[in-house]
Amino acid sequence: MAFRPIHTRRAFEEICDRIREQLALGVLKPGDKLPPERDLAQQLGVSRNVLREALRSLEMAGVLRLQKGVKGGAFVQQGDTSRMNVVMRDMLSLGTISIRELSEARVQVLDLVVRLACANARQSDFEALQANVERTELFTREGRLLERVECAREFYKLLAIACGNKVIAMITDAVTEIHMRFVYAKVASSGVAMARLVERRKQFLAALRERNAAAAARLMRGHLGAVQKMLEQDPGAMSLQIALAEMKPGMK
Amino acid sequence: MAFRPIHTRRAFEEICDRIREQLALGVLKPGDKLPPERDLAQQLGVSRNVLREALRSLEMAGVLRLQKGVKGGAFVQQGDTSRMNVVMRDMLSLGTISIRELSEARVQVLDLVVRLACANARQSDFEALQANVERTELFTREGRLLERVECAREFYKLLAIACGNKVIAMITDAVTEIHMRFVYAKVASSGVAMARLVERRKQFLAALRERNAAAAARLMRGHLGAVQKMLEQDPGAMSLQIALAEMKPGMK
DNA sequence: TTCCATTGAATGGGTGATCCATTTAATAAT
DNA sequence: ATTATTAAATGGATCACCCATTCAATGGAA
Incomplete structure (x- = not known):
């Protein structure tokens, strides 16, 4: 008892x-x-x-x-949706959840998000995503890799908003924030970066515009897998501790 | 600017x-x-x-x-996964998210959970769910409706655990907690209760054991829809305010 | 009159000293 | 050996201040 x-x-x-x-x-x-x-x-x-x-x-x-x-x-105050991110960070710091679980959850949640976005996205959502892809293209051309990572963070935020459900958006943000820290740290330390990112984004956005959920989800899964592979490439040997502790300005 | x-x-x-x-x-x-x-x-x-x-x-x-x-x-401390529930409650209280969004998100998340549970549940998970259904059956027979609601809360927790991913489990819990408050308040005030609940649970658990994701997901969707309909039946006219403010002991 | 500098009150930010209540271990009494 | 007592450590809480910031009111200068 x-x-x-x-x-x-x-x-x-x-x-x-x-x-x-x-x-x-x-x-x-x-x-x-x-x-x-x-x-x-x-x-x-x-x-x-x-x-x-x-x-x-x-x-x-x-x-x-x-x-x-x-x-x-x-x-x-108006509710601050980023509070959920803090909870997630604490859970990771305290070892209650693992990076592996978080990544897995992210893949699943994004799968859901892509399908919902295909069903619910409005014209304005497509336009916002389009603008984001264009900025990504600019940063790619100019080699501004860290800014491109920020763009990627924004991309997932916009995608989540396109679902038309703030709860889902909040959850998506929470499972994405830590992941983007890793990517940022990786890019900052090793200088490597996702190949053909803009191309992938354009393909994805096209599928989304056609509201082809199966194709969009497939592209997203493929992309997430590729990013994961990049992160796991040894050099730099990303540490959970570093990525969590390093608080970049504006990364609240 | x-x-x-x-x-x-x-x-x-x-x-x-x-x-x-x-x-x-x-x-x-x-x-x-x-x-x-x-x-x-x-x-x-x-x-x-x-x-x-x-x-x-x-x-x-x-x-x-x-x-x-x-x-x-x-x-x-060990991380407290219920912190996410508090965030969700605050967001609702502050009007940042709506009940509708929360319910929708819950339906989507549970769909995902059911599929994951079908794929990953272990024997011990089935047994825990089985035991829960048996308790539900007992409470139904004895007319202990409020305890049956607690059982339902536990049911979703166990299901989430069966996914084998604590992040998903945490999210599931967060989108389920408020909902169960409504159900509790409804049952407490009107005395009505879901018909054929045990039967539904048994069917669902059977599908889960067969790892038939499509069938299990279909049953879950149907059940959630029925519960939603019950909640929306007017008498009592559930109020968000009441359900949120009423803090039942043990409901942290 | 209009504009700008001054001033003072309201309010959160922060300090230090002090006492209370609870918990535990050491000690003393039985 | 067992039980009651005591004392120390620690969080819980209060009080009385003082500082820093903000903004409105005031008043003098252009």
Whole structure:
């Protein structure tokens, strides 16, 4: 018989829960401002320090933004879809999930994404992807490989958006972000880069425009396999630790 | 031209990042204990209050557990896969995603899960699912409907585990948790319940055992559709707010 | 009047000292 | 040997400050 550890209820947890409850009930909405720390602390009957522990946690969770100055305060945010990426990173760092599992999941999720995008993509989605491929082409011509990696990151984001479902998009982003760090680190360290990337993108986009899910999915699977192979080429011997720890600016 | 808001760097963020960096680098591993707050604060050159803001945030993120008493301290945890559920809940509360998107995503994810489970499930997975169906049968016979809902929640968890990929399992859990709250609230308020649930489960499990992905996926789709229809039956007029705010014990 | 510099209040950011509550190990009493 | 007591370590929480930033109000100069 195993007992789950008791979680002694602490003030800051209670506060977080109450604020989240107000959010769930719709009493608090994005854009709203909470009372000043000093007031709210008094209302809740806790010290300002404890209240701040709660506010900080909610800020880290992407629920609040704290802003200084008169007219500042704690503002309810629009949901930050990148919080899921942080969860994924933590799981990897802690060894709860493995790179292999993440890659596998990514392949499966992208397969789904491609099929959904084929079914649901709008003209504007195609145009955004088209523009992305053109930028990729530019960077390829000019040998700006690291910028091309950023382009690739954006490509998957646009593809996920083309599904027309923000939940799927969020999930896709979460399983893609770490992977792109690896690619970035690989390209930065070894200078190698995917051959015929633009060609592949164009083929893929053509299949997508024809809404040919089977062909698009096949092309995507093939591409992912090729990228995987490139990553596994020894030189550089990518390390999980390095890729995770190296926080490139703008890579939140 | 739009500028991203500058994020003034605050001490607690810096601390969180440094600790996460140590995790990513493998310097800190699950089970490790951080120095006592008083020591660590001094090492980092910050006040204990600020350090605590950081530790609290990391605790909320499921990275640390803080334990009182001599021999207590801040311990690095195994990754908590339920953190993704919290993100999903926040996104819903904040209106970043909709129930409709979540349901759609769930249908798609479960389709994938069923196929993967067909391919990868082991004997032990079948046995766990079998045992779950038997409990479902018991609760059905005895009219313990709310416990049966808990059983259903477990069913999807087991199915996700049968995929053999923890990332997929985590995602599945995240898209399933909210849904099961709705079902719970519906059953609790109206007393209605899915007809022929056990029969459906048995059929599904049989298809899974035969590793007949097409049949299993078809059965799952049918079942999800039926459940959706049940939820949409007016009486009770389920409210997102209520389902989200009502925190049933054990539903973390 | 219009514009710009000054100023002051509101608010989050951060500090240090202090006490409480819980947990555990060492110690003492039975 | 067993049990009760005690003391130390550690997180939980409070209080009283002070600093830095922001912005609106004020007031003087053009």
